[in-house]
Amino acid sequence: MRDPLALEIDPGLGGPLFLAIAEAITRDITRGRLKPGARLPGTRALARELGVNRNTVDAAYQELLTQGWLQAEPARGTFVAQDLPQGMLARSAAPVPVEPVAPRAGLAFTDGAPDPKLVPDKALARAFRRALLSPAFRAGADYGDARGTLSLRQALAGYLATDRGVVADPARLLIARGSQMALFLAARAVLSPGEVIAVEEPGYPLAWAAFRAAGAGVRGLPVDGGGLRIDALEAALVQDPRIRAVYVTPHHQYPTTVSMGAARRLQLLEVAQRHGVALIEDDYDHEYRFEGRPVLPLAARAPEGLPLIYVGSLSKLLSPGIRLGYALAPEPLLRRMAEARAAIDRQGDAPLEAALADLIREGDLGRHARKARRVYRARRDLLAGLLEAHLAGRATFDLPAGGLALWLRCAGVSAEAWAEAAGQAGLALLPGRRFALEGPAPQAFRLGYAALDEGQIAKAVAILSRSFPG
Known part of the structure; x- marks a missing residue:
């Protein structure tokens, strides 16, 4: 335009x-x-x-x-x-x-976006050029597979097996234009109009929008320090037979950042299998674990026959502007997703997908992930130290083992009032009301720090401290 x-x-x-x-x-x-x-x-x-x-x-x-x-x-x-x-x-x-x-400082704590300045742009440009000039691309006269470019699906299968312990057949992988599309297609595959999907609350509003777009109802379930409460899920499944799927972010619960432990993960799988409901696992930010043992996805240990769709994104590893997500699903569900995708978007961006496959095969993506982890861990630790020094008694948080955000809980003040005061001083905040579905808004902020450098983090915390409404 x-x-x-x-x-x-x-x-x-x-x-x-x-x-x-x-x-x-x-x-x-x-x-x-x-x-x-x-x-x-x-x-x-x-x-x-x-x-x-x-x-x-x-x-x-x-x-x-x-x-x-x-x-x-x-x-x-x-x-x-x-x-x-x-x-x-x-x-x-x-x-x-x-x-x-x-408006003045132009500072913002995002919801957890990566820093686009860290993108391996030279390696990506070389890979993209090779893809455009490849004989396979130039000879292709027909539309591609709705599941995505085979080379990327094959590279992703190896990546998931090595990095996450997930056995992935390339035929059961679908490449989408971002995880948002993958969530929409997943809901279309497992839910009929009028059925309900249970989601975490507080949770991810864009996922709720995708599920509603697929014709599903959305019901919030509480989370605690261990993620989604399984007792609340089981009670809801008994109470409402319309619930046919559950959406979870077990690795880094969105927005609170807590991780679901092994025992609760096994409980979740058992409850889902016993009640015959599907699971949609959103494994965003898996690459960003800074300490402790790796936590394998639910998809790595799901029992045979459980309808589980595993959703991830390469956008969070690279940049929000690079729209590439993926989903791993059992063959019948994957087929439905591919059919729905073909109806709204015949195929993906073949050159970009081929370029990303090249980055994975050549090790460029792995090197970028290791570099990004070092940078983001340093930024997380700096933010945590400054918050402890300047906001003691006014806000609390638990240091997450990974991810690109902190969940800052307000002490006795309104998050809305604090956000408004900070905005007037030049800092944008995401208060808890953004993540509430039906229940009361958490008096907290999601502080996505990854896109801020050290000087910006220090300036943002100073504004936070000055704008405290007390």
């Missing part, structure tokens, strides 16, 4: 202008005015059209890239993400809340 984009900015929203622009764009996406794949104008052109500073538009675009509404393609521009299912767009009563960006 090269022409200027007319946006209706709601003056009644208040808060940063960044947020108002981002909300206007998401509103136009959800109501169908901006279609998946539509090109947005450059930041300079849109800033001129709206009469605002170019940096303001750039910040709004960066927010929507982080949230997955947009995707950036080098040397081409910024586009509406391709992996937003049409059902989600049509049924959304309102856009998923967009995290605010602070």
Whole structure:
């Protein structure tokens, strides 16, 4: 889309202008005015059209890239993400809340986005060029497999076996444009319209949106220091026979970051098998474990015959702008997912998939993961130390063994009031209400720190301390 984009900015929203622009764009996406794949104008052109500073538009675009509404393609521009299912767009009563960006400092704790500056861009560019020039790509005159490029599925199968202990037949893997598409397809495969999926609460709103788009009801279940409460799940399954699937994030529960222990994982598998319900395991951030023994996914020990769909993402390992997710599922479910995918998106990005397969085979992805772990662990430790030094008595947290975020619990104050004060001082926060489905909002923040360097982390904690509403 090269022409200027007319946006209706709601003056009644208040808060940063960044947020108002981002909300206007998401509103136009959800109501169908901006279609998946539509090109947005450059930041300079849109800033001129709206009469605002170019940096303001750039910040709004960066927010929507982080949230997955947009995707950036080098040397081409910024586009509406391709992996937003049409059902989600049509049924959304309102856009998923967009995290605010602070107007003055431009600092934001995200929901856990990686640092795009760490992307191995030279290795990726070489691999992408090789893919474009390969005889196989140039000779391909027909559409590819709806499951994705075979070379990437084969490389992922080896990667999952080595890194996560998951035995994966490439024929049972599906490549999607991000984990969001994979979650939507998973729900379509295991649920009929009117059936219900149980989810963690607090939890992941974008997953709930994908499940609703697939026609499912969503029921929240409580979590504690060990993740999803199995007693609550079993009680819900007895009470409501419409529950036919369970969505979990056992490795790093979203948003609280807690890990589900081995005993509870086995309980979850046993309950699911006994009640005949499917499991959708979202293993985001698995690569980012900084200490302790590796925790294998549920998919690595699921009993034979249990309908379990394992979802992961390469976007969190590289950059939100690189939209590649995947799902591993039993053959009947995988076939349904592929059929649904072909109906909304005939195939994926074959050159990009081939390039990522090359990065895995050549070891570039593994080297990048090791480098990123060192950087992110140092940033986690710096943030934890500063929080302890400056917020003692005002907020508490448990240091997670991995992941790209901390869950900061407020001590006796409203997270909403604190977030508003911090926003006025130049720092955007994600308060607990964003992650609440039906129950009361947790008085806490999810502090995604990975995209901030050391100086930005120190500045963000200083603003947190100064803006405490007490």
